[in-house]
Amino acid sequence: MNRLNAAIVGGGAIHVCHADALRQVPGARLQALAEIDSGTGQALAQAYGCRFYQDYHALLRDDEIDVVHICTPHHLHKEMVIGALAAGKHVFCEKPVAMNRLEAAEIAAAAARAPGLLAVCYQNRLNPTSRQIRCELAGGTLGKMLGMKAVLTWSRGGGYYTRSPWRGRYATEGGSLLINQAIHTLDLMQWFAGGVTRVKGVVDSGELAAVTEAEDSAMATLHFRNGARGLFYASNSYTTDAPLLLEIHCEAGMLQLRDNQLWRCCAGGRTHLISDPSPDDDAKAYWGAGHLAAIRQFYQTLHHPTVPADYTAVDEAQKSLAIVEAIYHSSQTRQWITVNP
Numbered sequence: 001m002n003r004l005n006a007a008i009v010g011g012g013a014i015h016v017c018h019a020d021a022l023r024q025v026p027g028a029r030l031q032a033l034a035e036i037d038s039g040t041g042q043a044l045a046q047a048y049g050c051r052f053y054q055d056y057h058a059l060l061r062d063d064e065i066d067v068v069h070i071c072t073p074h075h076l077h078k079e080m081v082i083g084a085l086a087a088g089k090h091v092f093c094e095k096p097v098a099m100n101r102l103e104a105a106e107i108a109a110a111a112a113r114a115p116g117l118l119a120v121c122y123q124n125r126l127n128p129t130s131r132q133i134r135c136e137l138a139g140g141t142l143g144k145m146l147g148m149k150a151v152l153t154w155s156r157g158g159g160y161y162t163r164s165p166w167r168g169r170y171a172t173e174g175g176s177l178l179i180n181q182a183i184h185t186l187d188l189m190q191w192f193a194g195g196v197t198r199v200k201g202v203v204d205s206g207e208l209a210a211v212t213e214a215e216d217s218a219m220a221t222l223h224f225r226n227g228a229r230g231l232f233y234a235s236n237s238y239t240t241d242a243p244l245l246l247e248i249h250c251e252a253g254m255l256q257l258r259d260n261q262l263w264r265c266c267a268g269g270r271t272h273l274i275s276d277p278s279p280d281d282d283a284k285a286y287w288g289a290g291h292l293a294a295i296r297q298f299y300q301t302l303h304h305p306t307v308p309a310d311y312t313a314v315d316e317a318q319k320s321l322a323i324v325e326a327i328y329h330s331s332q333t334r335q336w337i338t339v340n341p
């Protein structure tokens, strides 16, 4: 297997999950890091034994780099992804792929023209519980899906926003809770149900109004393509990071995800199906343990291009972004919004 040389752009909180994964993925090696803060970047590059660039454009000109991991604030994703693809690199971009659907469409067009592949990091799709939910639904023993509800209540204090001032602002984050944290949950909901056709929702800010310009809480009703109805509530202003609570109500029973454990509940009783592993020490529990699996999956495709690709491509990443945008729009207009990814 030829080695693929990787580079990370952005040495902040999430880059640790990428650096850790690159140590473990066969046929991958972290070769360079770009970070606009030269003190942070130099220290990290020294710790990883890799090259340092303060200007990511110079990293893109480095012919030895095959794959670029984008771990920067949302407003930089579009120019960085398109630049990396134009430089002939493969790209693994943190979610959201962009700040809105318009930007994502430009990225998708660039990806369609480029020789390199573009993956977007929706690592929760790789959770054992997520995979099992898809199997249970595809197996059909629970019958038709009638409804789904998700409750995501996390805790983000003022320091989270002041440490990285791009967070919580429309110009740099594109929103807040929905586009950053809850987009994972919306992605899973739409993935389990096979897409969303329309939404009605509201966003608001309570506890975090003094530190963020955008919302800290949101709720929505979703109509899924399969005819089922979804209820969604999320907030960043809870007092702890509670695990996602998700329930899928089907004709013959329910699937329940609570405390990272998946249960099937039907007339015969409640059966434990599978649990998600805890992440490594360096990763926050609420990120889950999926980065390694998602990055391994992408490199497998890069190493074996003839095997059917299995990673979250930009067309998939656009779906949750479209739902996020529709909820923002609905909150402003108080109307149902049709979702067109």
Ligand SMILES: NC(=O)c1ccc[n+]([C@@H]2O[C@H](COP(=O)([O-])OP(=O)(O)OC[C@H]3O[C@@H](n4cnc5c(N)ncnc54)[C@H](O)[C@@H]3O)[C@@H](O)[C@H]2O)c1
Residues within 6 Å of the ligand: 009, 010, 011, 012, 013, 014, 015, 034, 035, 036, 037, 040, 054, 056, 070, 071, 072, 073, 074, 076, 094, 095, 096, 121, 122, 123, 164, 180, 287
């Ligand atoms: N998949 C997940 O569960 C998950 C979790 C956390 C964050 N994220 C995503 O990761 C991305 C980064 O988030 P974070 O929490 O690590 O942010 P952060 O603020 O901690 O880190 C961002 C880093 O990018 C650097 N940077 C800014 N401009 C740069 C430039 N022009 N060139 C090089 N470096 C630059 C900053 O100096 C900072 O070190 C976001 O897209 C976020 O949504 C994903």
